[in-house]
Structure formats: structure tokens, C-alpha cells
Amino acid sequence: MSEVAFEPVEPKTLRNVIFASSLGTLIEWYDFYIFGALATVIASQFFPKGNDTVALLLTLATFATGFIVRPFGALIFGRIGDITGRKVAFLVTLLLMGLSTFAIGLLPTYEQVGILAPLLLVLLRLVQGLALGGEYGGAATYVAEHSPPGRRGYYTSFIQTTATLGLVVSLMMILGVKSQMSEAQFSDFGWRIPFLFSIVLIAVSYYIRRRMSESPMFAKIKSEGRASINPIKESFANAENRKWVLIALFGATAGQGVVWYTGQFHTLYFLQTNLKLQPNLAFMIVAGGLLLATPLFIVFGSLSDRIGRKKLMLAGCLLGAILWMPIFHAMTEAAGPLPIDPKGFAASPNVPILVGLVFINVVFVTMVYGPIAAFLVELFPTRIRYTSMSLPYHIGNGVFGGLVPFIAKSLEAKTGNLYAGLWYPIAIALITVVVGSIFIRERDLDSA
Numbered sequence: 001m002s003e004v005a006f007e008p009v010e011p012k013t014l015r016n017v018i019f020a021s022s023l024g025t026l027i028e029w030y031d032f033y034i035f036g037a038l039a040t041v042i043a044s045q046f047f048p049k050g051n052d053t054v055a056l057l058l059t060l061a062t063f064a065t066g067f068i069v070r071p072f073g074a075l076i077f078g079r080i081g082d083i084t085g086r087k088v089a090f091l092v093t094l095l096l097m098g099l100s101t102f103a104i105g106l107l108p109t110y111e112q113v114g115i116l117a118p119l120l121l122v123l124l125r126l127v128q129g130l131a132l133g134g135e136y137g138g139a140a141t142y143v144a145e146h147s148p149p150g151r152r153g154y155y156t157s158f159i160q161t162t163a164t165l166g167l168v169v170s171l172m173m174i175l176g177v178k179s180q181m182s183e184a185q186f187s188d189f190g191w192r193i194p195f196l197f198s199i200v201l202i203a204v205s206y207y208i209r210r211r212m213s214e215s216p217m218f219a220k221i222k223s224e225g226r227a228s229i230n231p232i233k234e235s236f237a238n239a240e241n242r243k244w245v246l247i248a249l250f251g252a253t254a255g256q257g258v259v260w261y262t263g264q265f266h267t268l269y270f271l272q273t274n275l276k277l278q279p280n281l282a283f284m285i286v287a288g289g290l291l292l293a294t295p296l297f298i299v300f301g302s303l304s305d306r307i308g309r310k311k312l313m314l315a316g317c318l319l320g321a322i323l324w325m326p327i328f329h330a331m332t333e334a335a336g337p338l339p340i341d342p343k344g345f346a347a348s349p350n351v352p353i354l355v356g357l358v359f360i361n362v363v364f365v366t367m368v369y370g371p372i373a374a375f376l377v378e379l380f381p382t383r384i385r386y387t388s389m390s391l392p393y394h395i396g397n398g399v400f401g402g403l404v405p406f407i408a409k410s411l412e413a414k415t416g417n418l419y420a421g422l423w424y425p426i427a428i429a430l431i432t433v434v435v436g437s438i439f440i441r442e443r444d445l446d447s448a
Contacts, residue, residue, distance in 0.1 A: 009146050009216065017146045018158050020212050021139040024094055024205040025159055028135045029166025030173075031101035031198045032128055036063050036265055036405070037170045040272065040279065041191045045109045046118045053413055056273070060406040062122050066129035067402020070394035073133020075232060078387030081138050082231035085222070086145075086215045086386065090138035094209065097131035098202025100124045105195030129398070137390030144377040145215040145385075150305055156373035157301020163369070164290050164297070164362070167264060170194065171287045175280060217382050231387040235380075241388060244379050247439045249392035252375060255317035255432025256368040257401020258425035262324060263361035264290065265405050266421060270328060271354070273409075274418050275335035278345040285351060289358025296366035304371030308442045313375065314433050316367030321429040323360070324422050331357050332418065400428055 009017075035042065043055035046062075073093075081089035104124050110117045140159050147155040173194045181190050213219075221227050228234050236242050264286065271282040304312050334357065336348040372393075380388035408421025 014146050014155070017212070018143055018155060020205075020208045021090075021143050022158050022162050024090065024209050025135060025139045026162035026166050026169065027198070027201045027205050028094065028097045028132055029163045030169045030201065031097045031166075032066065032132050033167045034101065034170040034173070034194050034198070035066070035104070035125065035128070037167070037174055037268070037283070038191055038194070039063060039269070039405075041187060042121075044187065045191070046107075046121050047110060057406065057409060057413070058118070060409055062118065062125055064402050064406045065122055066125040066132070067398035069126050069129035070133035070398030070402070071391055073130035074137060074390035074394040075133075075387065076130065077134020078137055078235075078390040079231055081134070081141070081386035082228045082384055086138050086142045086218055087209070087212055089134055089386070090142070091206065091209055093131040093134040093138065094202060094206055096127055097135065098198055098206075100127040100131065101195055101198040102202075105192040105198075133390065133394045133398070136393060137386050140373040141377055141386050141389065142215050144374065145217040145382070152374040152377065153304035153309065153371050154298065154302040156377070157298045157370045159373055160301060160369050161294055161297045163260070164264070164294055164365070168287050168290045168294075171283045173197065175283055175287075178280060221382055226383060228383040228387075231384045234384045235388040235391070241380065241384070245388060245392050247435070248376060248379055248389070249396055251432060251436035251438075251440045252313055252372060253392050253396025254400040255396075255429045255436070256313065256372055257397040257399075258404055258428045259316055259320045259368045259401075260365050260397065261401045261404035262320065262408075262422070262425040263358075263365040266408050266425070267331075267358055267361055269405055269409065270331065270418075270421075271335070274412070275332060275349075276340055276344060276346045277335060277349055278343075281345075281349070281351070285354045286358055288355040289362055292355070292359045293362035293366055296363060297370040300366050300370035301374065304374060309371040309375035310436065310440050310442055312371050313368045314436045314440075316364045316369075317429040317432050317436075319367070320361075320364040321426045321433070323364075324426060325419060327357050327360060328419055328422060 039059045040056060042062075043052070043059040047055040047058045049055070077089045077093055080092070101124075104121065107120055107124070108117055136159075139162075140156055143156050143159055144152050177190050177193045178186050214222075218227070234241070236245065268282060268286045271277045271285060272279055277285070300312050331354060334350040334353040335346045336350065340346055376389040376393060377385060404421075404425055407424045411420040411423060412418060414420070
């Protein structure tokens with residue numbers, strides 16, 4: 001069956017689509033990552049005291065559950081998006097994410113209700129994961145289906161900035177709250193404020209998204225009776241489509257996932273727990289590197305329209321695999337020598353050098369992540385696009401990428417080696433380079 005021809009939209013409409021989609025996705029990433037940014041505080045609130053390493057590992061495992069469940073969210077909401085419409089799916093995901101994040105801010109602690117506290121935390125984290133599993137595919141598909149052929153890399157790259165900006169906003173929110181109270185007050189109740197504030201952000205985004213129209217490409221196939229009846233079966237029972245799902249996973253998104261989480265979350269935890277930087281300073285260093293690198297998502301997304309997606313994505317994975325070890329060793333040098341200060345933190349870190357090293361790590365992220373939305377939407381036809389692109393994306397990011405912090409800290413704890421946590425992302429990035437180099441071919445479907 002022939003694919004849907006692209007019908008041009010007004011520039012103002014396209015700008016509104018990008019703004020509404022990006023704002024909602026940014027807020028969902030904020031909601032999802034505020035948990036990770038507060039992992040060390042959450043460890044003290046929801047798990048038994050006595051062993052800080054075990055508590056942090058349990059928190060990171062809880063953090064990881066949200067990633068592991070994301071592929072199931074991709075299937076559930078991908079099916080809704082391919083049958084009912086893109087707009088319905090990402091309105092529902094927005095509400096689920098916002099309400100579950102708000103609820104985390106209301107949870108009782110371990111000291112108050114015992115084992116019930118971490119169980120409720122895991123449950124809400126699972127809801128967050130399901131919601132995010134449906135959000136990204138919907139937003140990327142929606143923007144791509146409004147974008148002209150030859151410019152999809154550029155326009156979808158605005159969606160790609162939202163994951164990093166969501167992390168930046170979460171870090172800035174934490175710093176803002178902490179600046180208004182003592183460390184003890186923040187640990188007692190202040191950590192709840194970033195979670196509770198998400199209800200305001202969600203309300204604004206929901207109002208904006210409700211006013212959006214359905215994707216014109218999807219609306220056309222639905223009006224013609226060509227929308228999929230069973231997108232999950234069509235996506236994965238068809239041998240040709242299933243092949244591209246697997247290639248997208250092992251040749252692109254798995255490597256992209258570990259590059260993203262190594263460059264950002266593993267870096268944050270490495271600064272805080274391995275190099276003993278004061279938490280606020282670690283937040284500012286990571287936020288500074290992220291902000292400096294964020295425009296490069298758009299640069300590399302646009303560049304991928306001219307030279308292709310494959311070269312940039314695989315180059316980012318390869319550079320990360322080669323350079324992570326020397327970069328993290330350089331971070332250790334820049335953190336300064338012992339002895340540490342009386343509070344147990346590094347006394348004389350070289351902040352500009354550390355920001356620069358974080359920036360380099362995030363450059364790799366932008367190379368891989370900037371083009372990947374356009375790459376994924378161009379692999380699959382309109383009738384099953386939401387489902388087909390969402391699953392490999394969320395397995396690559398949610399499973400391979402989302403497990404980086406937990407696996408890294410586990411390897412470090414087991415070996416006593418500060419850098420052992422890098423072995424896992426290096427291995428996955430190299431596998432992606434090999435698979436992608438052999439099996440990926442550029443596909444620019446004019447009607448995609």
C-alpha cells in the first residue's frame with residue numbers, strides 16, 4: 001500500500017506544533033528526571049539507614065524500573081496513537097506523568113510507614129515509565145509528520161533538546177529550592193517541592209496541547225480507512241518491519257541510550273559520589289555543560305539533513321567509547337587532590353575544567369541524539385510509525401541506557417575501581433557502531 005504524501009503546512013502552524021510538542025515533552029522529562037537528580041536524597045528517605053551505598057543502589061534500581069517499563073508504555077500508547085490518534089495518546093501520557101510525579105511529592109517516608117514507602121515509590125515510578133514510553137514517540141512522530149522532507153532532522157531536533165533541557169530544569173529547580181533553606185530542611189521536606197511543582201507545569205502544557213489538531217498525515221489515512229487495526233502485529237509480525245526494528249535497536253538506539261546516560265547521569269553521580277564534590281556544585285557543573293552543548297542538538301539535527309543520520313550517530317557512539325576513560329580520568333584530576341574539606345567534600349575542584357569535560361561528554365550526546373528522531377520516523381510507514389519507532393527507542397534508552405547508573409555503580413562497588421562503571425557503556429556503544437556500520441542504510445522516504 002502506498003505511503004501518505006506530505007502536505008505542506010503553514011510556517012506558523014509548524015512553529016506552534018514544535019512549541020507545544022517540545023514544551024510538553026520537556027515537562028515530562030523534567031518529571032521523569034527529577035527522581036534521578038534527587039537520588040541521593042531519596043535514598044535517605046525511602047530506604048533503611050545504615051549503609052549509604054546499599055541505599056543508593058536500591059534507589060538507582062528503583063530509578064531503573066521506570067526505564068525498564070518504558071517499552072511497555074511504547075506498546076500501549078503506540079497502539080493508541082496508531083489507532084486513535086497521536087494527540088489522544090500524548091494527552092493521556094502527559095496527565096499520567098504529571099499526576100504520578102505530584103504523588104511522589106506526597107509519599108510518606110520509610111521512617112513513617114516502613115516497607116510500604118519504597119513499594120509506593122516503585123509503583124509511581126512504573127507509572128512514570130509507562131507514560132514516558134508513550135510520550136516521546138508521539139511527540140517525535142507528530143512533529144515529523146508536520147515537517148517537510150529534507151528538513152525533518154532540523155525540525156525534530158527541537159524535540160531532542162527537551163530531554164537535556166528537562167534535566168537542566170530539574171537541576172535548576174533543585175538548586176533554587178535548596179538556596180531558600182538549610183540542608184537539613186531540604187532533606188526533611190524541601191525535596192518534595194520540585195515534585196509538587198510539576199502539577200503546575202503539567203496543567204499549562206495540557207491546556208496548550210488540547211488546542212492542537214491531529215497530525216495531517218494520520219488524519220488523512222484515518223479518514224480514508226487506512227489506519228492500522230492492529231499496529232503491534234503489523235509492526236512485529238511482518239519480517240521486513242521486524243528487521244528494521246532490530247536494526248534500529250542494536251544499530252542506533254542502544255548506543256544512543258548509553259551515550260546519553262553516561263554523558264549526563266553517570267557524570268553527575270561520578271562527581272557526587274566518586275569525586276566527593278559538594279552536591280550543589282556538581283549540579284551546577286553538569287547544568288553548565290548541558291546548557292553550553294544544548295544548541296548542538298539542533299546543529300547536528302540540521303546537519304543530518306545534509307550528510308545523513310548514520311554518520312553522525314555512529315561517530316558519537318565511537319567517540320564516546322574511545323574517549324570516556326581519558327575524560328573521566330581528567331575529571332578526577334580536575335576535582336583536586338585530597339585531603340577533602342571538613343564536611344567530606346573535595347576542597348579545590350577546577351570548576352571551568354570540569355564544566356568543559358561535561359560539555360565534551362554532552363557533545364557526543366548531541367551527535368547521536370540530535371538526528372535520531374528523524375532517523376526513526378523515516379524507517380516506518382505512517383500507519384504503524386508510532387508503535388514501530390517507540391519500541392526500539394525505549395528499549396535502547398529505557399533498558400540499555402537507563403541501566404547505566406545502576407550497573408555502573410554496581411561494578412564500581414564490586415571492583416573498587418572508580419572507572420569500572422564505564423566498561424558497560426563502552427561495550428554497548430561499540431556493539432552499536434559495529435551493527436550500525438554493517439546494517440543501517442540511510443532512508444529518506446519523501447512520503448514518510
